[in-house]
Amino acid sequence: MKPAAKDNPRSPEHLEAQRNRILDASEECFIKYGFHAASMARVAETAGISQGLAYRYFKSKSAIILAIIERQLTERQSITEECSSAEDYVRKILGIVESWSNADFSRMNPVLFLEMCSEASRDPDVQAAITRADSEYRSDFKKWMQNLADKSGVSLSEEEISKRFYALQCLIEGTALLVTRQEQRTTSNEWVLSFIRQIVTP
Amino acid sequence: MKPAAKDNPRSPEHLEAQRNRILDASEECFIKYGFHAASMARVAETAGISQGLAYRYFKSKSAIILAIIERQLTERQSITEECSSAEDYVRKILGIVESWSNADFSRMNPVLFLEMCSEASRDPDVQAAITRADSEYRSDFKKWMQNLADKSGVSLSEEEISKRFYALQCLIEGTALLVTRQEQRTTSNEWVLSFIRQIVTP
DNA sequence: CATAAATGAATGACCATTCATTCCTTCAAA
């Protein structure tokens, strides 16, 4: 019997695991110190590897941030695919906003998101990656919203759905921005939740 | 006759002008490169002074970011004071959101705002400064909203107004976050404006 | 002349990236 593939340094599984270890460590460090203030030395230390090895897996430090965006996109796609019903979709969105409001950042970290947006305003590659992610989200939302409208016998134009998506983004990302600087939440976000419900009502 | 005080290096006016020059240059550089990636050399060059001089006016680089927040707070206070009527207040808020949507960042720069929030998640001093600014904004809003409710004969609790303010912040800051990464706006933000109007309706 | 503003070169730390080297697995030949 062959040894377990996972422990074999030559196996594709090992390579991908290493890659993910580096991405995990990078996320951790970017959140803790910020993208520019996080050194590759600390990323390597956090990942438990040597500094040089990181450059076997990623061409440069900024290549890592692109890979993080890509990975998040992939993870999200699998989530979307497994949520079949329309109710699932909005429940998932509300779930993320509410978990953030309760300082639960396990699903998607708002500080990391901020860090990426900051970088997007300067690095065109990062901007392109995020724009691509945005349009995937939008097209998902369109599909879902169109379907919901059809069931209610309401007709919604492409443009109308785009406007709603823009408002939805504002609310989600506004929440992300707010929670990054509040030690503890004291205010309820029921207005935000009510607005989100308005948006998803045909 | 004495020479004009403005050109006199010993006058308090000159000292404050220098200080503001450094703050202006810092804002410009933080927007352009990000807080950690902007070097003091470049800040000094942008301000047209020597590197050492910046340290006569600010103890350290992070002291500058605190001073920027303080200065914005001061500027905003004078704006609030000069807007007497209730209509003025909401017109001002709508004006900011709409100017951002039209890529006009002259009033308050969203990228700079992002940079500060990022830093707040790591530097407690920055967090404290922003929290202080937040509560000034909130107390302004409370005063204004309470007044508006009274005129309409509606009674609004402190808590209710806090909730509305939280939602207002979400919408404003969500817009800020979105505009930092879109090359050109294609979507109208009429839903966002409608939500803001709901918030300010007693 | 005394004093404060301003300079800019110097300092020591730290950074991203590279590369000569070592470690480890594979696999074909004995």
Added chain:
DNA sequence: TTTGAAGGAATGAATGGTCATTCATTTATG
């Protein structure tokens, strides 16, 4: 089954550069 060569994975010290901050010195004013 053992051997050893081949080559990819991993190391970590070295490199060249940049950074924030300091300070001896110069400049300008009252």
